[in-house]
Amino acid sequence: MTETRHTICGMCAVRCPVSVQIKDGQPEWIEGNSHDGGMGKSLCAKGGATFAQRGDRQRPTAPLLRRGQRGAGEWREVSWDEAFDYIVSRLQPIIAEHGGRSILLSDRGGPFADLRQAFLKSLGSPNYINHDCTCGRNVHHAAKSVYGLGRKDFAYDYENSRHIVLFGRNITESLKVKEVKGFLKAIKNGARVTYIDPRASITAGKASRYWQIRPGTDYALLLGIANCLVNNGYYDHEFAARYISGLPEFKSFLAPYTPEWAAGECGIAATEIETFCRELNEDRPKVIIHPGWMLARYRDSFYASRMIHILNALLGSIEQPGGLFYPKGPKDAGKSGLKSLASLVPAVNEERADGCGSRYPQWDKGAGMLQTALEAIDTGEPYPVKAYFVHRHNPFIAMPDTREQRRILDKLDLLVAVDVNFSETAWFADVILPESTFIERDSILRTEKGLKPGFGRRQQCVKPQNNTKAGWEIYLELARRLGKGEYFPFKSIEDIWQYQLQDTGLTSADFDAKGFVKLSDKAIWYDRDQLKFGTESGKIELVNPKWEAMGVPSLAPYVPPVTPPSGSLRLLFGRTGYQAHGMHQNNPILCDLLDTNRLWINPIAASRIGIKDGDLVTVANGDQQGQIAAYVTDRIHPEAVFMLHGFGTDVPVKKRAFGRGLADQLFMQGKLKEWDKAGGGLNLAESFVTVTRV
């Protein structure tokens, strides 16, 4: 018998709606969930490798307890009972001595985090953290400082846009299926695309204009653009008069930053900047300047993103077809939302170990900041952090300087990894709790914000092939064994769904037909005369007194990037559309697409060093070095080299990927201590390497 189940993809953090056909309990076919018109049957390569992941035995297939030294890779397979008992027996003394607050949990955020937050909160810890210090924290905090709203409080109406401007936002490779389809539709409808990146990614090939900017000078270019727009009156005066405060200060601040000045910094000709600004003026308000997705790059990425947020406002593209819009939630449709699991648990009023909201008053408490939490583990200040749950998050790859991280994490009394794969961090853990692959597990319901808000469900499509469990089973069982079961009166995922849906008038059966439920048939737009912003003045604040009082100036003067030391090149990294974050390099199908990375180097730099395309080269920074082949191409700026991220794993059981290629994060020594002081994102594009021929 064949049956179709609708669920939510878990192969990357985009979490697209998908449909799985099952025959006699076995998965037969997976495709995009075409009940969602923007998705259709489309599925990216990672989603297409879902069944291959399930069948791959080079993954944790049962709970594992460490036997030898941390990281030595000696494991003992145990029952779930024994694994839970072990964790509880290690946690109890930690909690007794240091309190619940000494437990940390990090994950990769997203719509299912409520469950993990609830678990941690029940143990009395405020230290939930997501991966965002290596992703969108700068963008998020920049949005807060301009609009008083988070980065996810805006979405983009690509399809109807006249001009899409991307500062390194690589839409075709760091890809979201629905987004890239909308982007291509816009191009078909005649939109201009300006792509700005020291590396010509595939997105550059789709653009009508590509600027190979000098690395680290985005903020300079943005200042030049802002100067040109403001001085020529190329902005939406009506929108500005109504909603924007601080324009006079902004104008005088911009005075020195002419397009000619910017050209000298970033290498884009002033006349080109001026032409671009004229086009923006023609195309506004149907303009999207993407404020960045992953923007943990430079020490001034917060200010670059801030400037983008400001430019979008000046162009009047807020809550505007073809521009940015507010994703609407259940309330906007006049409906009740899902009930939160975390609200079942009493509030925790402890100070956060990472200093968000205290030492770093400007940083949101919600997502935390992992690099300062690592400091707490290292120093015991402001208090000891002794246990760490890493949930499908892989700091050893995501964060810089793995060696330094190892030193710090070795101070923990307990490191538990919950993962589908043998992540590099899991390999160093004391316990690995194997999570079921996404087609084998249910998750809590999610809210789907957008022009037509709704809810979505990930459901189990097939039984786990191995001795694995779903996250909800793992955390509820741990909570129960730690004496916190009273907060979670659920026996099954159905119980959880029912609780979440309690106020909505819906039941989980309402998700059977399509996998999601829409709360509105038509797109909801706010009245553009009544827009609200979250700042204290309710306006879009070009100068934000609240942030200034927290030590973050609103209008920061430009500071040029460090030039690479003589003989060195700046190390940049990125990804393809078919392998993300080192999660899929060992997938039986995806490893076949690409099993190593290369060093992209510009012909000018290559000829200076005497390197030809295909030569094996040594990449080095300090005592860290390794070898890969060179790819000599004009697609990378002469000051930089580039490699794909996620290669060079040191986990030997991942046999298809082990030792293949180089891991960029190893060359970022010291960078755990360097981040954008305002926004908190790590400076992942500020390391330099030397390159020599082997």
Added chain:
Amino acid sequence: MSKYIVTQNVADCIGCRACEVHCKDKNNSGPGAFYCRMIEVTEATATPPRIDFVYLSCFHCEKAWCVDACPTGAMRRRDQDGIVFVEEGACVGCKACITACPWTVPQWNPDTGKVGKCDLCKDRIDAGLEPACITKCTTGCLSFTTPSAASQAARQAFAERMHQNLRR
């Protein structure tokens, strides 16, 4: 030529290689074997750079070199629609078809020691569906069609562009 043709709108292709993966997932083609493949064609010094991907699979030739070369009759052509496919049971792994095909399209499966190749997912076609790569392409840039329909669609698109230009 089989009665079908696969066309690709290169402007909409993002080189994401999902088509290759959907094919491998469905057909179990084995390590290193790609029944369809995206070929990157780059002109890095153009402004903006040209970075295109061309979809290449089997052409299902009317007079198929591979079929003629196969000594066992494993490589064969379906009467009803001209799809060229391998009857695995009869393949002895001699690789004559690989050599004979002008584009070296038949693929070697090291796990089975036999040749495999694109059969346009004929089981799906027979069930009224389209091949895996086309059904699930990330951007919808592949079309499963017939030569005359493809020609009509291309002419229509061209006419629309021309008409738009005339009105400018």
